[in-house]
Amino acid sequence: MSAPLKTAVRSAMLRLLQPLARLLLKVGIGAGEFQRLVHEAYVRAAQEMGREAGAIDRPNITQIAVQTGLSRGEVTRILESEGQDPPESDRGRQRAERVLGGWWANPDFHDAQGSPAPLPMQGAGASFTALVNRYSGEPRAAAILKELLRVRAVRRLPDGRVQAVSRTVASVRFDPDGVTAMAEQLSEHLETLLYNAEHPSRPHFAKRVVNEQLAERHVARLVRDIEQQLDTVGNAIHDEINDPEVTVRPQDDRETARGLIVTLYISEKEPAIESASSTQQRTRSRSA
Numbered sequence: 001m002s003a004p005l006k007t008a009v010r011s012a013m014l015r016l017l018q019p020l021a022r023l024l025l026k027v028g029i030g031a032g033e034f035q036r037l038v039h040e041a042y043v044r045a046a047q048e049m050g051r052e053a054g055a056i057d058r059p060n061i062t063q064i065a066v067q068t069g070l071s072r073g074e075v076t077r078i079l080e081s082e083g084q085d086p087p088e089s090d091r092g093r094q095r096a097e098r099v100l101g102g103w104w105a106n107p108d109f110h111d112a113q114g115s116p117a118p119l120p121m122q123g124a125g126a127s128f129t130a131l132v133n134r135y136s137g138e139p140r141a142a143a144i145l146k147e148l149l150r151v152r153a154v155r156r157l158p159d160g161r162v163q164a165v166s167r168t169v170a171s172v173r174f175d176p177d178g179v180t181a182m183a184e185q186l187s188e189h190l191e192t193l194l195y196n197a198e199h200p201s202r203p204h205f206a207k208r209v210v211n212e213q214l215a216e217r218h219v220a221r222l223v224r225d226i227e228q229q230l231d232t233v234g235n236a237i238h239d240e241i242n243d244p245e246v247t248v249r250p251q252d253d254r255e256t257a258r259g260l261i262v263t264l265y266i267s268e269k270e271p272a273i274e275s276a277s278s279t280q281q282r283t284r285s286r287s288a
Contacts, residue, residue, distance in 0.1 A: 028170040030094040042068040043078040095136040096147040096169045102135035103164050116164040118157055121145075128162050188261050212269065223266060230264045237262050 001009075024034055046064040059079055065072045103109050103116045109126050111117040119128040121141065132141040145162065148154040153166040196203035214222070240246075241260050248257040 025094075026170065027174065028094055028097045028168050030097065039068075039070055039074060040078050040081075042070065043075055047079070094169055095138050096144050096151075096153070098135045098137075099132055099144055100148070100153055100164060100167060100169060103131055104167055106134075118161040118163040120161050185263060188263065219268070223268070226266060230266070234262075234264055 021034075024030075043064055046067045047059045049067075050059060050063070061072050061075050061079070064070075064075045064079075068075070103119075107114070109117055109119065109131055117126065119126060119131060121128050123130075128145065129141040132138060132144045136144055138144055145154070148162075148169065149156070151166075151169045153169050154162050154164050157163055192204050192206055196206060241262070248255040
């Protein structure tokens with residue numbers, strides 16, 4: 001890979017990963033957990049590339065390890081897991097999430113009913129500081145408390161003790177089906193753009209229309225009008241591609257089925273915040 005292409009790919013990946021990182025942080029998934037997902041994605045992608053190259057036997061573990069940079073043992077573990085969730089590990093989990101997990105699981109920090117006990121910040125026995133020292137690896141208990149208070153996973157009691165009110169630091173409660181649908185659409189979109197990058201002479205249809213200097217007072221009207229137009233087009237496309245005349249029936253073994261997906265969406269973009277120096281520079285350039 002040439003240096004300019006590698007730089008462009010790294011920049012593109014960072015741009016793609018930032019919104020994903022925001023999603024993961026909101027649901028309490030730390031960098032270590034994401035890293036394990038990345039390792040599995042690399043192995044699955046290398047396995048798929050092997051199939052596309054004609055490999056029909058068992059996956060070549062050594063070749064996948066060479067391609068991905070992972071150890072043969074890690075590749076073997078991922079392939080044998082068959083997509084099952086890996087065992088829980090504290091390595092790389094959000095520190096505040098680890099503290100909550102220990103609070104709910106460890107009887108040393110429970111009350112007589114077996115629930116997480118309200119904890120004083122300091123003390124010789126069970127305390128919030130002792131809990132943080134045991135589970136987070138972060139010596140500053142105040143930083144962990146601040147994060148747990150921010151996401152409303154704990155609350156302060158009038159006597160100064162801290163009480164757990166949630167099992168997770170997740171600050172949102174996404175619908176699982178909605179997350180699955182989002183992943184499907186993102187995957188389809190990226191697959192289309194990747195195919196077009198690899199096959200510029202015969203690309204799939206992809207059209208993007210942009211105006212980043214649109215007067216804000218016109219946005220609501222334009223969005224409303226475009227939504228109505230796209231809804232009409234989308235319904236017509238749905239009826240056409242789902243017509244029984246073009247759909248393979250389960251009992252028809254003479255036809256080969258193939259998927260066709262059409263996605264329409266509107267994205268609004270916040271205006272970029274310019275620094276005073278860049279604004280002055282642009283003004284000087286225009287004056288010149």
